[in-house]
Amino acid sequence: MAPATQFEVAQPPNDAISAIDFAPEAPRFLVSSWDKNVYLYEIASGSEQATLINAFEHRAPVLSVCFGANQDEAFTAGMDRQVKKLNLVTGEQTVLSKHSEPVRCVVYSSEHSLLISASWDSTLHVHNAANLSQPHITIPLPGKPHALAASRTKLVVAMTARLVHIYDLPTLLSAVRSNTQTPPQPWQQRESSLKFLTRAVACMPNDAGYATSSIEGRVAVEWFDDSAESQARKYAFKCHRQAAPEAEGGGDIVYPVNALAFHPIYGTFASGGGDGTVALWDAEAKRRMRQYQRFPDSVAALAFSRDGRYLAIGVCPGFETGMEDYSGEGRTKVFVRELGETEAKGKGAK
Amino acid sequence: MGHKKKRSHPDLEELLARPWCYYCERDFEDLKLLISHQKAKHFKCERCGKRLNTAGGLSVHMNQVHKETLQCVENALPNRSGLDIEIFGMEGVPEDILQQHNQRIIQNFYQAQAERAAATGNPPRGHAVQGPAKKIKYETPEELKKRLAEHRAKFAAQKAAAANGTAPQVPQADGAAAAPAPFPAAQPPAYPYPAMPPTVPGYPAAAIPPFPPTAPAGVYPAPGAPPVPGAPGASFPLPARPPGAPGAGAALPQRPPFYNGAGAPGEGPVQKVGGDDIDQLIRMAEAGIKPQAQQQQGEKKEEGAAAGEKKKKEVRMVYADTEVSPEEKMALLPRYRWVEEAAA
Numbered sequence: 001m002a003p004a005t006q007f008e009v010a011q012p013p014n015d016a017i018s019a020i021d022f023a024p025e026a027p028r029f030l031v032s033s034w035d036k037n038v039y040l041y042e043i044a045s046g047s048e049q050a051t052l053i054n055a056f057e058h059r060a061p062v063l064s065v066c067f068g069a070n071q072d073e074a075f076t077a078g079m080d081r082q083v084k085k086l087n088l089v090t091g092e093q094t095v096l097s098k099h100s101e102p103v104r105c106v107v108y109s110s111e112h113s114l115l116i117s118a119s120w121d122s123t124l125h126v127h128n129a130a131n132l133s134q135p136h137i138t139i140p141l142p143g144k145p146h147a148l149a150a151s152r153t154k155l156v157v158a159m160t161a162r163l164v165h166i167y168d169l170p171t172l173l174s175a176v177r178s179n180t181q182t183p184p185q186p187w188q189q190r191e192s193s194l195k196f197l198t199r200a201v202a203c204m205p206n207d208a209g210y211a212t213s214s215i216e217g218r219v220a221v222e223w224f225d226d227s228a229e230s231q232a233r234k235y236a237f238k239c240h241r242q243a244a245p246e247a248e249g250g251g252d253i254v255y256p257v258n259a260l261a262f263h264p265i266y267g268t269f270a271s272g273g274g275d276g277t278v279a280l281w282d283a284e285a286k287r288r289m290r291q292y293q294r295f296p297d298s299v300a301a302l303a304f305s306r307d308g309r310y311l312a313i314g315v316c317p318g319f320e321t322g323m324e325d326y327s328g329e330g331r332t333k334v335f336v337r338e339l340g341e342t343e344a345k346g347k348g349a350k
Numbered sequence: 351m352g353h354k355k356k357r358s359h360p361d362l363e364e365l366l367a368r369p370w371c372y373y374c375e376r377d378f379e380d381l382k383l384l385i386s387h388q389k390a391k392h393f394k395c396e397r398c399g400k401r402l403n404t405a406g407g408l409s410v411h412m413n414q415v416h417k418e419t420l421q422c423v424e425n426a427l428p429n430r431s432g433l434d435i436e437i438f439g440m441e442g443v444p445e446d447i448l449q450q451h452n453q454r455i456i457q458n459f460y461q462a463q464a465e466r467a468a469a470t471g472n473p474p475r476g477h478a479v480q481g482p483a484k485k486i487k488y489e490t491p492e493e494l495k496k497r498l499a500e501h502r503a504k505f506a507a508q509k510a511a512a513a514n515g516t517a518p519q520v521p522q523a524d525g526a527a528a529a530p531a532p533f534p535a536a537q538p539p540a541y542p543y544p545a546m547p548p549t550v551p552g553y554p555a556a557a558i559p560p561f562p563p564t565a566p567a568g569v570y571p572a573p574g575a576p577p578v579p580g581a582p583g584a585s586f587p588l589p590a591r592p593p594g595a596p597g598a599g600a601a602l603p604q605r606p607p608f609y610n611g612a613g614a615p616g617e618g619p620v621q622k623v624g625g626d627d628i629d630q631l632i633r634m635a636e637a638g639i640k641p642q643a644q645q646q647q648g649e650k651k652e653e654g655a656a657a658g659e660k661k662k663k664e665v666r667m668v669y670a671d672t673e674v675s676p677e678e679k680m681a682l683l684p685r686y687r688w689v690e691e692a693a694a
Binding site: 081 | 396397398399415416417664665666667668669670671672673675676677678679680681683685686687688690
């Protein structure tokens with residue numbers, strides 16, 4: 001059994017991490033940061049280190065990043081309200097669209113060559129990444145989006161007021177191709193299973209469902225299938241909590257669950273919380289498989305490599321209620337965990 | 351229940367019976383607590399927080415789950431962190447270590463007892479009855495013998511005198527004489543009191559046998575009523591004793607009479623302080639200040655708040671805004687704010 005190893009990336013971003021994404025093939029990953037840069041790292045196989053290949057400076061803090069069709073193409077979004085295409089070879093940045101408020105997330109669907117951006121101006125922009133000369137379509141949302149995730153055929157948008165919209169990606173593709181004036185309607189509209197603000201969304205690799213997490217130390221797992229039978233399967237559970245010392249009145253300290261990521265092969269998923277821990281869950285068996293050693297700060301972002309071999313973990317101080325000021329400077333770190341062969345393999349439903 | 355504080359100083363058997371932790375030498379009220387302590391402090395997985403029952407179990411867990419090797423038991427004393435000994439509660443503790451521990455407990459017990467005795471002047475617990483008696487017995491034998499000798503001499507003289515006078519007095523005097531001898535032994539505490547006559551009670555009575563009906567009344571005006579012949583010793587010390595708890599005060603002859611009513615010796619000075627406080631209170635009241643009352647109110651408020659928190663108990667959310675995300679809040683900070691004009 002290959003031993004699991006974990007190492008820290010030598011040149012981490014200078015400030016808080018907003019997103020991590022792995023390249024489609026190579027063991028490369030991008031990290032977007034509040035320090036206005038997007039960092040490209042490559043994991044040297046067998047040497048237990050990841051080297052910084054390049055850093056791409058933006059005008060404003062970068063809130064999201066994702067790879068495009070190949071390992072040389074990426075999309076970014078940030079505080080400057082722009083959605084950009086980033087050529088990782090030349091460093092060339094192309095503005096694709098402009099929102100009226102900062103752009104929180106970008107997601108690329110390789111199956112449909114679609115790029116979707118979600119902004120605090122309560123809209124989605126959908127671009128045809130295969131033909132970027134084609135104008136994007138704008139989909140109005142009923143609330144500010146906070147998290148976005150795509151599976152093979154679905155797009156899940158989690159918004160304020162516990163709103164969750166699920167869009168059908170083929171529908172979006174045809175809409176953007178035909179450049180329709182009437183924005184496509186969501187395939188499903190749901191209310192979040194969680195009572196508190198949604199923090200992260202991740203879709204199952206088998207396109208069957210998704211997981212959401214909230215600021216209140218909880219994760220929900222549910223299925224796309226609208227049948228009563230499938231809906232009855234959904235569940236939520238508490239996690240990323242700590243017992244407060246008795247001296248402080250006991251009870252639990254509840255951390256936000258900032259990041260979720262499904263393992264692309266086994267369909268298990270990882271959650272990262274404000275308590276600085278990463279846990280690995282078996283969604284089918286409803287069991288926690290692993291909880292890794294506590295990181296020095298809040299876990300801000302998680303990403304599995306596409307082959308499921310690596311887990312990249314972005315660690316920086318978490319923004320907490322009552323903070324007047326915030327800085328991730330000097331405390332931002334990126335860890336890479338090389339998983340053992342069966343480390344993320346679930347045991348299946350019991 | 352466990353938390354209800356028993357006596358502050360348990361006896362040795364209780365101490366020796368307490369279960370204790372091999373790894374850190376801490377002792378516990380019962381085995382259950384010890385086991386939960388061991389699970390929390392010594393057998394808890396530092397990777398995932400899982401609590402195992404034994405160090406061996408933790409080792410296997412670390413090995414299988416985290417692919418790591420457990421080197422030593424956490425939070426253990428330097429020479430106790432080995433994995434070779436399988437400990438569960440009190441089971442598995444090596445005999446020599448057990449002996450060492452008991453030895454230490456015994457030693458500490460006697461040391462603490464001696465220190466306490468030295469500090470308070472109190473006898474060790476459980477010896478309260480014999481203690482003071484012993485003390486006095488230690489001091490008295492010579493005195494007693496001396497007194498007895500004196501008494502016998504006097505008695506002999508008396509007898510000689512009585513033999514010269516009326517015969518029927520003899521048995522009476524005999525009874526009175528018999529009483530004083532055991533009296534100091536039976537009620538030793540009586541005589542050291544400053545309020546007491548400096549001489550041994552009953553002694554004078556015995557000394558004046560020829561005039562029993564009148565002499566006692568003159569010598570001891572307090573009782574008022576003429577003492578019953580033959581029982582002067584019994585009637586005599588009672589009124590002379592300071593009011594309060596004569597029995598409790600018995601062991602502490604050196605204590606000032608004023609504080610006699612207040613059991614423990616340590617309370618003497620404490621009461622004095624209390625007196626000062628009261629004085630201060632009065633002075634403050636005169637000056638129109640009520641700090642004490644305010645303080646108490648403050649304490650009550652605090653208690654109330656604590657109780658409220660307890661009732662709510664539940665959870666404290668590190669981030670609790672249900673409408674605005676942390677990123678939106680960060681975006682508002684000058685550090686990250688982005689102004690279109692500035693960049694344009």
